Amino acid sequence: MNRLWVRLSLTFMAVVIIGFVVISVVSVQLIRISLDQSDTSRDEILPESVTAGLANLYHIYGDWRGVSIYLDMAKEAYPPLRDSQYALVASNGTLVAGQAPATFDIAESLPIVVDGQTAGALLVGVNENSPPPFRPFGIARGVGIEEFMLLVAFVGSVIGILFGVLMSRTMTTPLDDLAAAAQAIGKGDFQRQVKVSGTSEIRSLGESFNRMVDALRQAEILRRNLVADVAHELRTPITALQTSLYALVDDTYPVTKQEIAGLYEQTRMLSRLVNDLHELSLADARQLPLRKHRVDISTALEELVTPFRMVAETKDIDFDVVKTDSLPDIEADEARINQVLHNLLSNALRHTPEGGKITLTLSDYGSGVQIAVIDTGDGIPPEHLPHIFERFYRGDAGRSRDMGGTGLGLAVAKAIVEAHG
Template sequence: MGPRSGGGEAPAPHARRRVPERLDVRPLDRFRSFKVKLGILVGVSVTVAALLTQVSIRAGIEPLLSLPLVVIAALVSTQLLARGMTSPLRQMTAAAQAMARGDYSGPVRATSRDEVGQLAEAFSVMAAELEQTDRTRRDLVANVSHELRTPVAGLRAQLENLVDGVTEPDPAALEVALTETERLSQLVDHLLDLSRLDAGVIHLDLEEVELTPFLHEVVDAAALAAGGRDVRWIVDVDPPDLSVAADAARLHQVIHNLLENAARHSPAGGRIRISASRTGEDDGVRIDVDDEGPGIAREDRDRVFERFQRGGAADSSGGTGLGLAIARWAVGLHGGTIEVLDDPRSTGAQEGRSSLIRVVIPDHGPVA
C-alpha cells in the first residue's frame, strides 16, 4: 500500500512497536486456557502474600508495617503476570483506534495459545482483510473517477463547441457527442453489472443457443460498436449446427466484450477470428477469440481479468478496464472457464505474448 496521507500519523505504528520489546513480558503464554492463567495468577498472588507474611512474622516486623508491604508485593507480582495476559487486548484497542483513522498497520502480537491469543490472531486477519477492502475501495473510486472523467470531458467539450458556434451541429459533430455518450453509458452498465456481481443477485436463464446465427449477431453488434474500425471479422463454427445450453444475454455479453477488446487492439486491416467447436472431452463447447494485436504478456494473463486492468500497459484506446472482468464473471456463472492461451500462430508467440482467449462452457444437457 502506498504512503498514507497525513504525515502526523506516520510515526504512531513504530512507537507502538517499541513498547512491547521492552515491557511486554508474557511468562504464561505456554498455557492454552485463560482460566488456567487466572488460577495461576491468583495462586501466585496468594503464595507471595503468605510467604512474605511468614517472613515478616519470623523477622518480628509489626503487622501494621508488614501488611502494606505484603499487599504491595502481591500487587506487583500480580501486575507482572497480568500485564502479559492483557497485553494483546491493549494492542487490539490501540490498533482499533488506529483503524478508525485509516491506519491498518498497528501490530498485534499473538504469542499465546489461549482464547485471547486466538482473538488476537482473528483480529490480525480481520485487519488485513479490512486493509485490502479499503485499498480496493480507494482504487475503485480513483479508477471510476478517472474513467468517468474522459467521456464526460469529451462530451462537454463537444457540446461547448456546438453552443459557442465553434463547431457546426452537423452529423459528424453529433456523432462525436454520441460516441462519448455511448462510452459513458457503457461504463455505467459495466458498473451496474459489477454491483450485481458483488450482490450475487444474477441468475441464469438457460436456453439452447445455436452458435452460428448467435455469433454472427454478436459480430454485427461488435462491428457497429467498433465505429467503422478497419478490421476483418471471421466466424467459424464446427459443426455449423453446434449449440450450447447457456444464458443468451450473458453469453452475448461475454463474446461482445471479447470482440470489443480485440477490435480496440487490432491494427488497421487486422483480422479478428471467432471460432467455436466441441471440447476435446466432448462435454462442452469452447469459443476462441483471437486477433492480430500486440497480445498479452504471459505474466499478465491472470491479471487482465481483474477489474480496471489492461494487460500491464497503458491503454489509450478507450476501454474501461472492466470488460474482461465482467466476461470472467459471466463465464463463471455458467460453471465455465476463460483464459489466455499460447497461440503458436501469433507473431509475438516467441516473446510469450498471445491474443488468443478461450471460453469453455460446460454442457448442461438438453434444456426444456
C-alpha cells in the same frame, strides 16, 4: 470492574478463597475427630488394660503379690498413673500400693473385677501440672487448630490471588492489543498489526485479525485507485462534451447531425462506464443478480455469434465455431453469459487483422462446459497478462479509448463468471 482481566482475577480470587475455606473447615473437623479418637483411646482403652492386668494378677495369685512391679510397668503405658498420685485399695478398704487416698484428690476410680467379684479399686489423683495428652503437630484440643488453618488459608489465598492476577493479565494482554489495533484501524491506520501470542485460540484470533488488516489495506488501495481511475476516465468524455457543447452554443461549430452524433456517442460511453461500475460494485458486494435456469448452451451461442460472424465476414476474418457433440445443459444466467462472450468476441474482432481467424470452442468440462475464444491477433504481451483483469487497465490506453473501450470489460466478465461459481 468491566475490564476482562479484573473479572478473571476476581473469579480466580473467589475460587481460591472458597477452596481454602472448604478445605480448612473439613481439615479442622477431621483433626478434631482424630483428637477425640486419640483421647478415647487413652481414656478408655489404656485404663481398661491396666485394670484387666491387675485383675489377671489377682486371679493368678489369689492376692496382691507382685502388684508393685506391675504398677511400675503400667506407669509407662498410662501417663495419668505415672504423673499423678494413686492408690490400689483392696475390697476391704486396705491400702495395697501407692499413697493413702486421703492425701490427694481422686480423679478416677477404676474397679478391679475378678470372677464377677470386686477385688479392689485403682484410685488415680488429679495432677494439674501433668503435661497434656499427645496432639498431632503439637496442637492442643480446641486451641490453635483454627488459627493454624486460617494462616494456611491466608497464605494460600494470597499466592493464589497473585497467580490469578498474573494469569489474567497474561491472557488479556493480547486482547488489549487487539482492541488498540482495532481502534487504530477505525481511524484509518491500516499498517497496524498485532503481535501473535497467547493461547492457541488467541493466536488464531491474532492471525485472523492480521489477515483482515491486510485485506482491508489492499481494499483501501484498490478503492483509492478506483476513485482516481474513475475520475480520470470520466474527465475525458466530460471534457469533450463540455467543449463540443460550448462550441455549439458559441456558434463555433454549426449544429449538424454529425456533431450531435458525436455527442451522443460520448454519452453512450459514459452510460456504459457507469453501468460497468455499477455491476462491479454489485459483484464486490456479492449482490450481482443472477437469473439462473437450464440453458442449452449450444443453441444459445449459435444465436449470439450470428452478428459477430457477419462482422467478421466484412473484415475478411474467418469465424469458426467448434464444439463437441451432446454438450450438457448448464445452470446459468443466459443474459450474463452472453454479456461475457460479447465482450470476449468484441475484443477478438477488434484485435484480429484482416485475413485472420477467430475460433469459438465449446467442450465438456466435468459436469459443465468450457468455452474458449481464440484469435490470430497480436496477443497480449507477457508483462500485461497479470493485469488484464484489473479495472481500467489498458496495455494500449490510447487505442482502447479511441475504440470506445471503458477498461472494465474483462473485469466485469471475470466478476460474472466468478458469481456463477
